Each structure stands twice: as C-alpha cells, then as structure tokens.
Amino acid sequence: MLGAIGLDAGQESAYRALVALGAAEVADLAHRLALPETDTERALRRLEQQGLASRSSARRGRWVAAPPGVALGALLTQQRQELERAELAAASLAQEYRAEAAEPAVHDLVELVTGAGAVAHRFAQLQLGAVDEVCALLTEPPHPDAVRTRPGVALRVVIERETLAATPSSVLSQRDAQLRVVDRVPGGLVVADRSLGMVPLTARSSEPAALVVHGCGLLDALVGLFDAVWREALPLRSATGGFEELANGPDATDLEILSLLLAGMTDARVAKRLDLGLRTVQRRVKGLMELAGVTTRLQLGWHAYARGWVSREPGAPLP
Template sequence: MFDVLGLDAFEEAAYRRLLTLPSAAAETLAATTHTDVAAIREALKSLEEKGLVARSTATPNHYVAAPPDVALGSLIVQRQDDIGRAQLEIMRLAEQYRTEAAARSHIDVVDVVRGRQAIAQRFAQLQRSAKAEVRALLKPAEAVVSAEENADEDIALDRGVRYRVVVDRAAFADPRFVDRAADSLRLGETIRVTSEVPLRMVIADHSLALLPLLTGAGQRESGALLIHPSGLLDALIALFELIWAQSNEILPSPTGITELAAQDIDETDARILGLLLAGITDQAIGSQLGKSLRTVQRRIGSLMERTGAVTRFQLGHEAARRGWTAG
C-alpha cells in the first residue's frame, strides 16, 4: 500500500510489525516475521533514514516505530512537493514542446512508432492525456492492446473523459467482443456500429491521433502513425464524425447488447419530435401536450444527446435515419 511513498513491501511489513511492539531488536523482528536478520537490519536502516523508526534510548540495539500520522504524513508532504516540482517541469516542457511544434514542417506532423510495445505505450499515453474525449474506430483485427489489458480506458472514464467508439459490424461475430462491448456500455462508453470501418484509429481531444498499421500474417511486426495537430488531424476528426453520424447506436439489453430499434422512443418524445419538425415552437409544443416549457426543452435536449446531434436540424436528420416518427 505504501509503495507510493517509497516503501517496498518488506519495509512496510517490518514497520507494521514494529508498530505492535513497544520496541524490538532486529533479531526479534526477524524471528516474528520469519525473515533473515541481515535483511531485517537493511530494512530497519532504510526505515530509520526515512524517519519511520528510531533507536530506543533505553536499549540502543532496539528500534521503536515513529507515529504513523507524523512519519507517514511527512512522506506524503515530501511526495506532494516532488509531484509539484514534476508538474512545474511538465508545464515547462509542454511550453517548450508547443514552441517547437509551431516550427514543425509539414512532414513533422506525423511520427512513426515501431514495435508493439512502443505502440502500446503511446496508446496508454494518449488516453492518459485526454481531457475531454477519446474517439475511436475499431476493426475486428487483433488490437495491439486487448480490451482486457486496456486499464487506462476505465481510469479515463472514471475521471469524466467521454468515449465514443464506432465498431465494424464484423467484430460482433465474436461472442467475446459482444461481452466486452456490453461491459464498456455499462462503464459509460458510447458505441455505434457500421457495416465497415475503413481504418483503425484513436483520437484524443483535438491533440493526437494514433493509427496502428499491423502488417498482417502473424502480425509479428507492427507500426503506427502518431498524428499531431495539423490539417491531417482535422481531416481524421472529420472522418470520424462523418462515420459516427452514419452509424447505428448500440444499447445495453438483458441479453447483452442490441442495435437501436426503429421505434425506440416513447409516445411523448415521438409527439414532441413530430411537432418540433413541423416547425412548432417549444412553448407551443408544451401547450399542445400539457407540458411545461422546461419539460419540453429537457426532452429535446435528451434526444439530441442520445443521437449525438449538435443542432435541431441534425436531430431531424438522425430521427429520419432511425425511423422515429410521431406515431
């Protein structure tokens, strides 16, 4: 637990054992923890340097544990200071990077990443750096990082990063993929499916895109393109949004997942949508349906969020594509 404070498991075990004793010699701790005396002495020496134990004034060859709130609290403050200095250095390096990036040539906007391990590291860094959104296109081919290994996605979702993913329909032929998709939906990911995804791609905010380029046959060697802010990145984002707008939403169901059904809105939403598309104002819609203006606007907002529409015109397009009618 205290490895984040610089203690290894052996040192932590020795400190915890010493906390239960008024004082103890290295030999006593070795006997009670079934550990070599020399190893205990090394651990006590390290703990003493970190301020977690001290020599007993009554018995010099005995050690006493320092109060946890004082000793461990001091280590926490030290780590916080270290993190603060690291953050300042990151800001300095980021500013240096931005300055250098401004001078990049048209060739420099693309970095070539070689090897599966290097690609996996870049994939993790991309997700960790995302502040608002990660967008991805997935094909059924084997990924450099499997869904089970991608712990960074769960962490990013927990800190509020939105995930929008479009999946090639062929991927759902694998029952394991269906189960993973259902798990991702429960975690808050938004998934859509289309007949064919043209390429595999991950985009973090408007900052970076990663395009894995697996070589096929055995896929023993692999590479990827890392795209920095540029017209090329803008084009990839536009490509994603085009594919996203033309794809069908996937929803969780008791049996796993289901593709969005044609009439998957309730009667009230259908009537609101019909009146809205007829050009009726929100206030007039509320009057006709006996709903407050706030309720009407909330339901329209919910429909827009559900379809990913930014404008009401886009909502009308999405409603027509999905077969939603006024009933």
C-alpha cells in the same frame, strides 16, 4: 498503501509490525514477519533512511518505530513538494513545446512507433493524457485495459458489430462513455482532444507498429473520418447481461411527431393533434435525439432529413 512514499510491500509490513510493537529485536520482528533476519534487517535499514525507524540507544540490536504522525507527515509533505515541482516543470515544458510546435517541421508531424511495448505505452499515454475527449474506432475486441480515460474525460467509441459480443464489459460500461456500432469500421483509430491521433499498422509479418499523428491536415482527415463513421453508427444502450442496439429508426408515431415539429408546431400542439400526453411527446423527441446522436432539436431536424426520416420534397403539404 505506502508505496507512494517509496516503500515496497516488505518494508511497509516491517514498519507496520514495528509500530504495533513499538520496539523490537531483529530476530523477533523477523519471526513476526516470517522473513529471514537478513531481509528484515535490510528492510529496517531502508526504514531508517526514510526516518521511519531508528536503532535503540539503550540496547544494541533493538529497533524503535518513529511516530507515524510525524514521520509519515514529513514524507508526505516532501512528496507533495516534489509533485508541485514536477507539475511546474511539466507546465513549463508544455509551454516550450507549444512555442516550438507553432511551426513544426513536416517530418515531426508523424511518428512511427514500433514494438509491442512501445505501442502499448504510447497508446495508454495518449488516452490518459486527454483532457476533454477520446474518440476511437475499434476493428477488433480490445484488451480490457486498452480503452480507458481519466474521470471526467468523454469517451466515444464505434465498434464493429461482429466484435461487439467479444468486447469486454469493462470497455462498454465505462463512465462518460458513448458507444455506437456499425457493420464495418474502416480502420483502427484513437484521437485525443482532436489534437493527437494514433493509427495502428496492420502488417502481419512484422512486429506491432503504429503511427502517431500530430496536429496537421492528416489529423483533420482522421477526425473527419471518425465523425462520419460516428454519424452513421447506431447507439448502444445498457441491457441485462451486456449491451444492445437501439432501434434502427423511428416508428410511425415518431415520424408523425417529427413532421409536425418541423412544420412549426409546439410540443403541446403536437400532443393535442396526435392525442398523446405532453410528456410522451417530449420523451419520444428525447429518444430520437439519442438515436440521432445530437444535442439540439435543430440538429435533429437536419439529421431527420439526412436519414430520410421525413420528406425533403419542396412544396410538400404540411400535416
């Protein structure tokens, strides 16, 4: 709990015990903590440095706890001020970076990261630094902590069908996550905010390595690759004990509804024409939009033609 102000577990335990007692001898406190007296005294000296404890002036070897409300409040205020200074420094550095990156040198557009630790660190940095969206293509089951974002950051993931069963549920059940599945993903990829990408290198004989790609034509191509795979992938939905694919395509009723809507009919007229309830029509349209991965009916119409759900023949009679 108090690690944020620089105390380790032993020091926090010592302070809590001292607060409970008000004041105590080193030997008594060490017995209470089940620690050697040398370790207890070392913890008390650290607490003294932090202003959380002091030596009693009335009795040698006795320590007194500082009032938590005052002592911790001062430390928290100091931490907040340090964080504010760090945020200002980060903002200033980001502004300098943007200014310098306006015309980056060609050799600065792609970084080679080598070593398991360095790759894992840069991978986490890329994801947790995203502000709007993280997109990922997964060719193998990720580690439970490998794909994660900050709250409010959208996550879109495409997984190969063969690896779906072995993918940790923590990845599949993340808030703000949209998941799709395909038979084969062309390669591993993570893109943050469409401005920074990471591609793992799969050489079997060497240590783990990855390419980090900054904003350039190569990154645009990687983003285009993700978008193309995403459009062709099938959405996943929550199911008992895991996730399951949505239907491969619309049923006969869905196709009739689509045809009538594309002919210009309103939802109400479609419902009357097919002897369906208005809410049923609207629910099916919503399901089709989810299946197609689109957010507007105009996009749904384009997707329906692209997937061959409706006829594209010129001059075809309207239903």
